[in-house]
Amino acid sequence: MTDPARATVVPVALGSRAYEIVIGADLIAAAGAELARRFPGARYAVITDETVAEHHLDRFTAGLADADLGYSTIVVQPGESSKSFETLASVVDGVLSARLERGDLLIALGGGVIGDLVGFAAGIVRRGMRFVQVPTTLLAQVDSSVGGKTGINTRHGKNLVGLFHQPSLVLADTAALDTLSERHLRAGYAEVVKYGLIDDPAFFDWLEIHRGEIFAGGPARAEAVARACRAKAEVVRIDEKETGPRALLNLGHTFGHALETATDYDAERLVHGEGVAIGMVLAHEFSARLNLASPDDAVRAARHLAAAGLPTTLAEVPGGVGTVDGLMQAIFQDKKVKRGRLTFVLTRGIGKAFVADDVVPELVRDFLADKLVG
Amino acid sequence: MTDPARATVVPVALGSRAYEIVIGADLIAAAGAELARRFPGARYAVITDETVAEHHLDRFTAGLADADLGYSTIVVQPGESSKSFETLASVVDGVLSARLERGDLLIALGGGVIGDLVGFAAGIVRRGMRFVQVPTTLLAQVDSSVGGKTGINTRHGKNLVGLFHQPSLVLADTAALDTLSERHLRAGYAEVVKYGLIDDPAFFDWLEIHRGEIFAGGPARAEAVARACRAKAEVVRIDEKETGPRALLNLGHTFGHALETATDYDAERLVHGEGVAIGMVLAHEFSARLNLASPDDAVRAARHLAAAGLPTTLAEVPGGVGTVDGLMQAIFQDKKVKRGRLTFVLTRGIGKAFVADDVVPELVRDFLADKLVG
Ligand SMILES: NC(=O)c1ccc[n+]([C@@H]2O[C@H](COP(=O)([O-])OP(=O)(O)OC[C@H]3O[C@@H](n4cnc5c(N)ncnc54)[C@H](O)[C@@H]3O)[C@@H](O)[C@H]2O)c1
Ligand SMILES: NC(=O)c1ccc[n+]([C@@H]2O[C@H](COP(=O)([O-])OP(=O)(O)OC[C@H]3O[C@@H](n4cnc5c(N)ncnc54)[C@H](O)[C@@H]3O)[C@@H](O)[C@H]2O)c1
Ligand SMILES: [Zn+2]
Ligand SMILES: [Zn+2]
Numbered sequence: 001m002t003d004p005a006r007a008t009v010v011p012v013a014l015g016s017r018a019y020e021i022v023i024g025a026d027l028i029a030a031a032g033a034e035l036a037r038r039f040p041g042a043r044y045a046v047i048t049d050e051t052v053a054e055h056h057l058d059r060f061t062a063g064l065a066d067a068d069l070g071y072s073t074i075v076v077q078p079g080e081s082s083k084s085f086e087t088l089a090s091v092v093d094g095v096l097s098a099r100l101e102r103g104d105l106l107i108a109l110g111g112g113v114i115g116d117l118v119g120f121a122a123g124i125v126r127r128g129m130r131f132v133q134v135p136t137t138l139l140a141q142v143d144s145s146v147g148g149k150t151g152i153n154t155r156h157g158k159n160l161v162g163l164f165h166q167p168s169l170v171l172a173d174t175a176a177l178d179t180l181s182e183r184h185l186r187a188g189y190a191e192v193v194k195y196g197l198i199d200d201p202a203f204f205d206w207l208e209i210h211r212g213e214i215f216a217g218g219p220a221r222a223e224a225v226a227r228a229c230r231a232k233a234e235v236v237r238i239d240e241k242e243t244g245p246r247a248l249l250n251l252g253h254t255f256g257h258a259l260e261t262a263t264d265y266d267a268e269r270l271v272h273g274e275g276v277a278i279g280m281v282l283a284h285e286f287s288a289r290l291n292l293a294s295p296d297d298a299v300r301a302a303r304h305l306a307a308a309g310l311p312t313t314l315a316e317v318p319g320g321v322g323t324v325d326g327l328m329q330a331i332f333q334d335k336k337v338k339r340g341r342l343t344f345v346l347t348r349g350i351g352k353a354f355v356a357d358d359v360v361p362e363l364v365r366d367f368l369a370d371k372l373v374g
Numbered sequence: 375m376t377d378p379a380r381a382t383v384v385p386v387a388l389g390s391r392a393y394e395i396v397i398g399a400d401l402i403a404a405a406g407a408e409l410a411r412r413f414p415g416a417r418y419a420v421i422t423d424e425t426v427a428e429h430h431l432d433r434f435t436a437g438l439a440d441a442d443l444g445y446s447t448i449v450v451q452p453g454e455s456s457k458s459f460e461t462l463a464s465v466v467d468g469v470l471s472a473r474l475e476r477g478d479l480l481i482a483l484g485g486g487v488i489g490d491l492v493g494f495a496a497g498i499v500r501r502g503m504r505f506v507q508v509p510t511t512l513l514a515q516v517d518s519s520v521g522g523k524t525g526i527n528t529r530h531g532k533n534l535v536g537l538f539h540q541p542s543l544v545l546a547d548t549a550a551l552d553t554l555s556e557r558h559l560r561a562g563y564a565e566v567v568k569y570g571l572i573d574d575p576a577f578f579d580w581l582e583i584h585r586g587e588i589f590a591g592g593p594a595r596a597e598a599v600a601r602a603c604r605a606k607a608e609v610v611r612i613d614e615k616e617t618g619p620r621a622l623l624n625l626g627h628t629f630g631h632a633l634e635t636a637t638d639y640d641a642e643r644l645v646h647g648e649g650v651a652i653g654m655v656l657a658h659e660f661s662a663r664l665n666l667a668s669p670d671d672a673v674r675a676a677r678h679l680a681a682a683g684l685p686t687t688l689a690e691v692p693g694g695v696g697t698v699d700g701l702m703q704a705i706f707q708d709k710k711v712k713r714g715r716l717t718f719v720l721t722r723g724i725g726k727a728f729v730a731d732d733v734v735p736e737l738v739r740d741f742l743a744d745k746l747v748g
Contacts, residue, residue: 085463092459096530124498124535127525151501156470161498163537 008226012146012233014240017166021146021229023222027173028056028109031134032063038169039105039130043070045095047118048109049078052136055179060109060134072098076117080267083117083152085161091121095129105130105168111137111184112144116162119150123165130168137180138188139273141172142195142228147236147246158265164241172229174222185215186309187273190252190280192224193308195231197280197301198251201351203227208304215308251345251353252280258330259314262321269318277310278317283353286367287346297349314371324369331364382600386520386607388614391540395520395603397596401547402430402483405508406437412543413479413504418445419469421492422483423452426510429553434483434508446472450491454641457491457526459535465495469503479504479542485511485558486518490536493524497539504542511554512562513647515546516569516602521610521620531707532639538615546603548596559589560683561647564626564654566598567682569605571654571675572622575725577601582678589682625719625727626654632704633688636695643692644685651684652691657727660741661720671723688745698743705738 007024022034035044044064048057053075064071074094076082095106106129108118115133122131133145151162177185192214196204206227213220232249239246256272256279263269284298302312314321321327331342342359381398396408409418418438422431427449438445448468450456469480480503482492489507496505507519525536551559566588570578580601587594606623613620630646630653637643658672676686688695695701705716716733 085459085466089459092535093528093530096528096534120498124494124537126534127523127536127538149501154467154470156467160470160500161466162501163498164501 008222010226010229010233012166013237014166017148017240019166019168019170021170021172021226021233023141023172023174023226023229025173025175025222027171028134028176029059029063031060031171032065032067032069034171035064035105035132035169036067036069041103043098043100043104044107045072045074045098045100045104046107046109047074047076047091047094047114047121049076049082049111049114051078052110052114056109056136056176072100076114078113080113080153080265082113083159085152085154087117088121088152091117092125095121095125100125100129102126102129105132107132107134108145108167109134109136110140111135112140115140115144116150116159117152119148119165119167120152120162123150123163128165131165133167133170135170135172136176138177138185138225139191140188141174141177141225142188143191143232145170145172146229146232148240149242170229172225174225175217177221178217182309183271184273187271187276189214189308190273190277190305190310192228193301193305194249194251194276194280195228197284197347197350198231198248198353199351200227200231201349203231204304204350211304211308245355247343247355248345248353251347252276252278252283254331254342254344255279255282258327259317259321261330261333262326263317263319274311277305278312278314281305281312282367282371283345284347285371286344286364287348289367290346290363293347293349293352297347300350321372324365324372327368328361328365332361382596384600384603384607386540387611388540391522391614393540393542393544395544395546395600395607397515397546397548397600397603399547399549399596401545402508402550403433403437405434405545406439406441406443408545409438409479409506409543410441410443415477416443417472417474417478418443418481419448419472419474419478420445420481420483421448421450421465421468421488421495423450423456423485423488425452426484426488430483430510430550446474450488452487454487454527454639456487457533459526459528461491462495462526465491466499469495469499474499474503476500476503479506481506481508482519482541483508483510484514485509486514489514489518490524490533491526493522493539493541494526494536497524497537502539505539507541507544509544509546510550512551512559512599513565514562515548515551515599516562517565517606519544519546520603520606522614523616544603546599548599549591551595552591556683557645558647561645561650563588563682564647564651564679564684566602567675567679568623568625568650568654569602571658571721571724572605572625572727573725574601574605575723577605578678578724585678585682619729621717621729622719622727625721626650626652626657628705628716628718629653629656632701633691633695635704635707636700637691637693648685651679652686652688655679655686656741656745657719658721659745660718660738661722663741664720664737667721667723667726671721674724689748695746698739698746701742702735702739706735 010021135145148166151159210220256275259275287293288295343357384395509519522540525533584594630649633649661667662669717731
């Protein structure tokens with residue numbers, strides 16, 4: 001069990017909303033003592049989903065009990081469908097039933113679904129309570145638990161309702177990923193690779209060497225999580241409310257979202273990280289086609305993602321991705337169109353991504369049409 | 375129709391969240407032009423309740439149409455029961471259906487219920503949209519539309535869920551109050567008087583002279599609203615998130631909430647402002663009993679409120695207010711108890727209220743017991 005005092009700590013420098021991301025193996029068991037030290041006198045509502053509860057809830061609450069902390073637990077259904085008004089209302093009701101006061105904390109124990117849902121609930125109960133992220137998926141550890149974006153889905157689209165509410169602490173237990181499915185581990189890995197591709201070629205080089213160890217659970221896993229968190233924390237510091245540079249984090253996501261739409265957000269066919277993996281390769285290939293980057297970089301990015309077991313081409317999407325018209329429609333829906341031009345994250349090579357706000361839609365269409373035929 | 379350029383403007387100085395309260399007769403009809411000037415290019419979702427819609431919606435939307443502004447309307451049921459997760463979800467759905475973008479605005483046309491509900495919806499759609507308060511009750515004009523507190527009720531209590539989200543503009547049409555019931559006008563007036571009692575004895579003097587004109591709708595009405603808004607804006611400026619001085623605004627509210635609880639929040643028996651009227655008199659009487667203030671001030675406060683048609687004694691509550699045990703329980707529920715002491719707004723006389731955090735519960739109990747017997 002990692003002594004939290006020896007864990008890696010990544011600060012998120014947001015002034016009065018600053019917090020720390022603590023990263024290490026078996027932090028879940030050590031969380032009670034850590035919380036007792038950081039939030040004296042507080043009580044907790046631990047919110048998780050059934051699958052995560054099965055694997056990790058007992059160990060987590062045993063640590064709370066050992067530290068003599070008062071807590072309640074609220075368990076919701078696993079899956080994206082829990083990011084709804086109904087589940088939000090039931091979590092809020094559970095927190096109020098537990099008689100938590102404004103100084104107490106909510107705990108989001110789970111993946112990005114739990115993090116987004118619980119962060120939202122924390123933001124609105126008693127007009128704002130503190131909360132702790134305990135991310136248990138790789139995606140949540142390197143992406144969704146950091147930055148304070150919270151939200152739920154509606155019939156009009158994903159994440160259209162929510163708020164910015166920063167956690168007071170993130171405890172990323174890298175050993176918790178041992179119970180995660182291979183597929184979700186890979187999907188989260190796509191987001192790790194993203195940070196290398198955006199602006200850190202040395203990190204990408206390092207990932208090429210350490211990928212195996214990250215998947216197997218060696219010390220490189222915690223290091224990968226820490227480096228990814230540092231990258232995200234820096235972007236969040238500069239652009240907390242996502243009005244500018246934070247857009248770089250969308251590398252691969254415009255194409256990725258279009259693929260998720262084309263597969264009806266059916267997780268059996270495509271999970272988010274898989275869409276992002278294909279999307280990042282497409283962004284590199286499209287940049288190469290615009291003569292912004294060397295085609296070799298697209299090949300290198302694709303080779304690495306494929307070695308991790310991720311899909312990298314449209315042809316790999318089960319059931320196909322439909323027509324070029326369908327994809328273009330999804331892209332227009334996702335993006336704001338300014339004077340007929342699209343905003344896209346493009347790249348000049350590995351680690352040299354940039355935001356282009358003048359992409360001509362016809363060029364995207366031609367590119368996708370070519371990709372679809374082969 | 376008041377030319378908005380000649381209306382009274384009260385600034386709310388909150389840095390990047392600063393906004394203006396514009397006060398004058400018939401601003402509803404002039405709102406379209408004013409919005410066009412202030413928010414070029416924006417579209418609107420106008421949210422109101424059925425009763426307000428009947429009296430004021432057509433005039434409001436006619437102004438929008440005249441100014442060539444795009445808008446949708448969403449009409450909810452009148453009454454406190456609309457401050458619910460269900461109605462919140464339906465308002466959010468309506469706003470998304472109207473395809474409002476992040477630069478567009480929501481408009482809260484109505485009383486405090488609509489303001490609290492729409493402010494909350496604005497705070498969470500697309501993680502925060504701008505909104506305009508167009509308060510149509512006196513209570514909303516002098517209290518709820520200013521300060522950014524938004525929220526809904528749950529079975530655990532009132533306003534337990536919500537967030538701080540400041541409006542971008544408040545347009546208080548004092549002529550809109552002409553269609554309001556006498557009872558609601560009086561209830562709002564209790565909150566006007568509150569500002570005098572807190573820290574502005576000259577305002578209280580002025581109210582003693584101008585009460586009739588305020589109710590009748592003369593120029594004193596706009597002046598009363600402006601002075602109340604100035605007072606609230608100043609408290610909000612100093613303590614936006616209600617961590618300290620803003621507590622003074624709760625003068626009369628601890629007793630008042632206990633009376634609302636004792637009457638099951640049944641508006642037939644007692645509306646909020648009536649509870650506050652009785653509560654303010656009790657706060658003065660209790661302060662006199664503690665030898666903090668002269669009993670004459672309690673008499674003077676009561677006389678003014680009674681002259682306005684407001685109840686000022688427990689005996690006036692239809693159906694009674696139950697036992698002293700019941701009232702004390704409600705008080706303990708409302709207030710945080712610190713080391714066995716209660717926090718209360720007490721007073722040293724008209725315009726000399728202060729926050730006391732060391733009130734001995736037994737003294738409150740004895741006082742209420744005496745009041746209950748007569
Ligand atoms: N807030 C943000 O900034 C942000 C960023 C990216 C993604 N997101 C959101 O994150 C969500 C996706 O996150 P996710 O992929 O973590 O999804 P998730 O929370 O649904 O987790 C995926 C699955 O893994 C299970 N699981 C979680 N931890 C486990 C563990 N340790 N062992 C075994 N099973 C485990 C879950 O029960 C679930 O079935 C989406 O809703 C997305 O919108 C948010
Ligand atoms: N956010 C805050 O800071 C704050 C402060 C005080 C009170 N509040 C909240 O405000 C609410 C009470 O506000 P309220 O008294 O305005 O209640 P309300 O909005 O329910 O209005 C009272 C009644 O008057 C009707 N009405 C409104 N304007 C009218 C008009 N011009 N003509 C005719 N009828 C009209 C409404 O339809 C309603 O039936 C409560 O929910 C309370 O919690 C909030
Ligand atoms: Zn992503
Ligand atoms: Zn009040």
